[in-house]
Amino acid sequence: MVRYIFRRIGFMVMTVILASIIIFWATTVLPGDVASQVLGRFATQQAKDTLRKELGLDKPVAVQYGHWLGNFVKGDWGVSPSTFAEVRPIVFQRLRNSFMLALVAFVMYVPLGILLGLVAALRKNTWIDQTISVGSLAFIGLPEFVSGVILISIFAIELQWLPAQSAIAPDSTFAEALPYLILPAITVALTSLAYVVRMTRSSTVDVLQMDYVRTANLKGLSPSRVLFTHVLRNSLLPTITVVAIGIGWLIGGLIVTEAVYGYPGIGRLLLFAIQRRDLQLIQATTLVIVLIFVVANLTADILYAVLNPRIRYQ
């Protein structure tokens, strides 16, 4: 088990290094020169050269990469050329906001998804099952900018229950932010709900047909005991894995939703950085998003192993 975790962590480190190489390479080959961007179009060649030297841009790419990664690990993420602000505090603040949105969305769709999936499995092939399956599937294909706009027009414009925009002050507390989080969280939850429902439904249907469920029933246990001690334990395994992997996307992948609502999360920060060609900001934001995805995957792997004795004792 310990060996398994170490191996997963080893893979994770390798993934991050590989991703950092790709990120760095991609941003350096992008057209556009940092020096001209910082100094403006009319800067003298000499001034540009000096700045390049200062930033280490005259050195070979490999050296630059090592320098950048070293600084990143040390916590020196540089200054954003477009805002002249330190990159690290901005990224962390946005990350915190993304966490808040992810948390609200998570609480909305995971328990509901599992519940609906279970109900569908227990009422397999009845109208209840069909309603749940078809209903949740209908939202998978709906892009966030469509569902977002529909939600805004219903709840914000028609009913005026909730704010239409979520452009909160980036340093708002959770309590302050909560009313602004509900609509974007619903938007996210709608797209993810179907995955959880379908996963839970199909694995529960499988588990219900297992011999050990027959054993449990013929032990004379009550249906609810069979469900809670024998079925859920096994049928939720795949769902938990899928949900854990999804957390990466929930935090780092909500670019569209954040843009629709103007929410100051890390996704919108990345969008902003790209629009401004702010290389420092792009590099830091992407690497942080990669880290989030990798950690989410690691969590999923470890959770799966912990919950599944067949892997735990290998």
Next chain:
Amino acid sequence: MNAPALDAATAATTTARRPVFEVEGLHIDYVTELGTLHAVRDVSLAVHEHESFGLVGESGSGKTTLAMGAIRYLAQNGRVTDGSVRLNGVELLGLSPKSLRELWGSRIGAVYQSPLSALNPSIVIGKQLAEMARQHLGMDRGAALGRVEEMLTKVAMPDPEAVMKRYPHQLSGGMLQRCVIAMALMTNPSLLIMDEPTTALDVTTQAVVLDLVTELKREFDSAILYITHDLGVITRICDRVGVMYAGAFMEQADLRPLFRRPLHPYTLDLLGCVPRFERTPQKRSLVTIPGAIPRVDELSPGCIFAPRCTYMEEACTTARPPLQGVDGDHLSACRRWQVVPPPAEHIRAATEALHAAEGVGAEAAVLVEADQVQVRFKAARGLIRGRKQRYIRAVDGVSLNIREGQTLGVVGESGSGKTTVARAIVGLTPATGGHIRLRGRELEHTTGRRARSTLREIQMVFQNPDASLNPARTVGDAICRPLTLLGGLGSTAARAKARELLQAVSLPVSYYDRLPHELSGGEKQRVAIARAFAAEPELILCDEPISSLDVSVQGSLMNLLMKLQVDKNTSYLFISHDLSVVQHLSDSIAVVYLGHVMELGEALRVLSPPFHPYTEALVSAVPLADPDIKQKLIRLSGSVPSAMDVPTGCRFHPRCPRYLGDICRDQEPPWREGEGEHRVYCHIPLGELARLQVETLVIDRDEEGA
């Protein structure tokens, strides 16, 4: 149903013993897309205290449906439509789900076919078993765990305390089945349903579990309803037997009368399908039942067995004969039961003499020679460097000769390396040492490096025809492929030849365009055999080709294999865990244990004393379909050790019932030469083995009973 006759029969028995479980006129339907299927029709049986009732039948005969329907555990589309089921006089069919659950587990216990899947993979054994005691015996956690330990000790589980902390995947099949039995008996139920409890186990483990059940039968008061397809197992366990066919009983009788003088042609045929354990050179074919088991929605209007029956006459096809008492409590559903001959007569008439396996060993030329073949796999190594690389010694110096036109049978428990030997000879698993020669010519160790002509010469038939036939290709395609690829035929010639082959394996030519899923298991295996013969090979490796099939299908496939061998003079390497099948088919036999041959020689010599102690244990473990044969109890404890830690000296010594002492542990045994090619790998001299084994004859016909 002829009610008076049955009532008379049951009345006769009730006076003697108290019936615990009674089923009367039970009907079970399944509602499917095709309409309502009458899966079980008008079935009655009674199981008495301390008695075990064997439900025997081929797959699809409705035996599990009957048992599960009777205790009202059916799939959602299953319905009990009529009848009565009583447990200790209490009618089960009217009970509410809640009162039914009170009976399940407490008064009704169940043991299932695959113990690994019957236990929850993510809960430790102790907790799963304790659940039963907490539910029905009102015990708290501590008391329940104590009860579990006590029960595990009763089923002879070594180290129960440690076992209770294990997860199911950490235990062997035999140990798991003991756990399930312990769980089922924990509440001392009135009725114990055992649904093929040993089918998934090794022969040796099966023997141990069967002994255990026989013993527990005495200790506990439970009446047992024992479901199996294996007539041999029935004779070890059951007192009374019911033979089911397509959802109805064909015959019901006490064990000995049923086997000695069956009064229904189907029972006779079933007995004839199973190879007898006969150590005579003269082999006979097995009885084949023409046609296939009908689906329950396509039954003929008369006797449901009539279309396949040898003794059928016009009147059989008009009215369905009821199951009625014909001789005391011997019930038969045959209207011509009086003309049904004794088994020996029927089998003689329905079979034909085959070429004698006259111990021709030395005469035929050697086709394939395996010389000190070795297969080692690298064991997984940890992250930390410097740890010594360990090897799994799957095959550890095996030497065999396969002769032209003959069959070499390889037997051994699972994990003995028998399949790996075969795969090494074909080249699918490369041998890491030794030599494989074909007519004296050295063969490369992988198929990739062998010439096409060599590939053509050695073909293989696998255990699971579902996995070895491409589901997207037609039967014709499957057979044509080796014809064009290895036989060098053009597509027209190949097609004609494929049709011929279909006929040779007794399949209709119309099957040419069918897809595998349209075929039954036996038919698929026939296609696989046709495909193997298509390349006109010299040698066919058959890896348990019949063990997943029904007995009647097994019999006809064995006949087919023997017929084709005579026609084409092909050699077989036949791998099986079933000693009676191997002895039926083989000219010579190799007994393998943990990657090493223990005994080798002509079939007759290997199976008559002196045996290697391992062979002796295997022979003793085979359940024979003849209650009049006494088998000596020689049981192996534990299971085959890991091939990564092969024991020192004689590798069989930790389990050997005839263990001598230090010499077995420290020194590798010598090869002791017997008559002909017979060789035994043992420290005990052959003369001594023979003497020991005469004292404790493994198989003996019970003269007073015969």
